[in-house]
Amino acid sequence: MMGGPIASLHPLSRADGSASYKCPSTGSNVLGSVNAPVELPGRRDALKPEDATIEVFVKPGTAPSGVGERYVEGILRGALSRIVLGREKGYPRRGVVITLAILGGESIGRGGSYLPLLPALLHTSILALLSASVPLSMSLSATMLAVNPSGEIVRKPSITDARAAASLHVLAFTSKGHLLLSESEGRFNFDTWDKVYENALAVCHGTSTLSSDGDVAMTENMDTQPLEGFVRDTVEDHIRAEYAWKVDAA
Template identity: 65%
Template sequence: MVGPTASLSILSRADGSASLKCPTTGYNVLGSVNAPIELPARRDALKPEEATVEVFVKPGNTTAGVGERYVEGILRSVLQKVILGRERGFPRRGVVITLAIIGGDAVERGDSYLNILPTLLQVSLLALLSAAVPMSMTFSTALLGVTKSGDIICNPSAAEAKAASSLHVLAFSSKGHLLLDESQGRFEFEQWESVRERAFSICRGMATPGADGDVTMGDGGDEARINGFICETVEDHLHRDYSWKIDSA
């Protein structure tokens, strides 16, 4: 199965930028980061001791609405946990992240944003890395669906997501902490626990203890590569930027 493809620093007028295309869902997202910058004169919104994180989601073929505002709040809550907004030069200033959905099926009014949420999170992280914004950790995300028969599928397509009894998006930090859990549909706690263990093994690519103390090994194949996708993307970008120095060494 073909994995996602990403590029860094593709916009010349942003401090950092990234694009990511997920072949399973078909979504192509372009993200930009400007930081630290002076925010508009809303002094009541500024934080005196740390940076203010602003996130904007732009759908490709329509104006932003309630769904975009909702997912912007989710993204902001996650990114505020990893951005070191108290570093020198960041207090009382802003970190502005703009995400444009430029490909894939449109998210219709009233549709769930869970299908595209992992892509939005990963593009945000890559753009922040491109902009050299200080962060305490990185993270990885997984989209899982539970079928009506109880099977767990990774990265369900649009058709599979609509047919699933529940959808789950989980994000784990590079330290192994659960940063995000967004779920929709009908499911039991035992099913959610199985989803969490599967997501942990996909995101981290390592063993995870079960509820009974047994250890469940990480998934192999394409799913296990998600753990190193962010690192590989950044390493490839650095190699291209410094290839002249490497060749001359």
């Protein structure tokens, strides 16, 4: 059985926040840093008077950035801008700078699809933002599903599965269970997309029920933990390790 993702918080000492994330199924290995709130020199004309400006930079490991990186940066910026509370004190007219370096896994050639890397980039971003204590309205979790030529949905598709798929789908959900992002490639119909949605929601949230505060209460999903629970556990484990001395001294 293929293991789940591996993540850690604050691997970089000189960033306000940072995270690393590795997805075994695709081999995606991403290191991310966040600096916020910061001045954005030379961009005063682009600053928002009442909100923070989100900047995202994707750096491929062995090649210069190109059109593919600019495209996925736009996707990430749009999704993250919806959950960053950029109007909190100290953030308006300043920037939240997210840098994502692709360290390993199969490289994306020029003109290749970035969908297999998108969940890892999203998870690294949200963990780095949490590490930097950037105010957020909610967290997120994301997954990629493949639909093979027979119409079967493949969870945790490998790069080989993705290349052979009739269609690929990346969906991200907020911690409240709302669809935040949907990106698809290939040919599919509405019935297929509905099945993809239900499977993606199960992967991210498992069997879910709404709690009194509107958040999603998660349970175990088949043989693996829901991704939303993985994100929360990663943050909780880091906090527990950071403040273990206080617990021991109590």
